[in-house]
């Protein structure tokens with residue numbers, strides 16, 4: 001059972017890394033941010049269109065490993081329709097999950113749960129979190145690029 005679950009998670013990650021969703025520049029965008037993970041060579045540009053405090057549309061461009069691409073792809077789906085506060089709370093839950101493997105006691109991470117195994121591969125944690133750091137930077141309107149280092 002556990003092996004099947006792991007395989008299913010790997011399939012979702014491979015699918016999203018090969019066919020990333022929302023892989024496009026939004027021009028014009030209300031918010032944007034750049035992020036890099038020098039350890040792995042991952043790079044991401046994130047674009048947000050807002051409706052007040054709520055994310056209406058998300059796009060990203062970038063290059064890097066399968067984990068960073070899949071994380072960005074699944075994140076863009078998760079951000080749509082959420083407020084900045086909801087996204088910060090979601091980021092905290094994702095951060096806990098990929099660093100410890102613990103799932104949140106409340107709420108549901110949905111498809112983001114596929115990254116629960118990342119904590120077993122410490123070198124990959126920053127790959128999974130890079131797009132999230134970029135999303136927070138974009139929401140906070142930070143102009144300088146974010147780096148995981």
Ligand code: ZN
Nearest residue numbers: 040042065127
């Ligand atoms: Zn990476």
